[in-house]
Amino acid sequence: MHNLYSPFVVPLGAFAVAIVAIISGMWKEAHDKRINADQRMAMLARGVPVDDIEKVLTKAREIDRAPKDPLRSLGIARRTGIVLVSSGIGIVLFFVTLELILGVREVLSGAAVGLIPLAIGIGFFIDYSLQKRELSRFGMEIDQPR
Secondary structure, three states, rough: OOOOOOOOHHHHHHHHHHHHHHHHHHHHHHHHHHHHHHHHHHHOOOOOOHHHHHHHHHHHHHHHHOOOOHHHHHHHHHHHHHHHHHHHHHHHHHHHHHHHHHHHHHHHHHHHHHHHHHHHHHHHOOOOOOOOOOOOOOOOOOOOOO
C-alpha cells in the first residue's frame, strides 16, 4: 500500500496540472478552428461570396484583438498591487500575532508565506510606475483630476 504522504505526490500533481493545461489548450485551438470552418461552410451554403466571408471573419478576429485601454491597464496594475501588498502584510501580521499569542517561535515561519504576495504586489507597483512613465512619454498625463 502506498503512503499518501509520499514525496512524489506534489511533483506528480504538478505534472498532471501541466499536462491537463497543454491538452486543454490544444483542444481549445482545435475547437476554434472547427467553429471557424463551420462558419465558413454555413456562409458558403447561403451563397455568400468568398471575399465577403474573409472580410467578415477578419473583422471578427480584429474585434477580438482590440487594443486595450492604457488607463484601464494602469488601473488594473495599481489595484492588483494594492490587493497583493495588503494580503502579504495581512498574512505576515497574522502569523506574528499568532506567535505572540501562542508563544511558539516556529509559528513565525508561516510569516514567510506572506512575503510571496507582498513581493508580487511590489512588482505590480513597479509595473504601474513604468507604465505611467511610458504613457507620460507619449503625452498622456495620468494624475490629472477628472
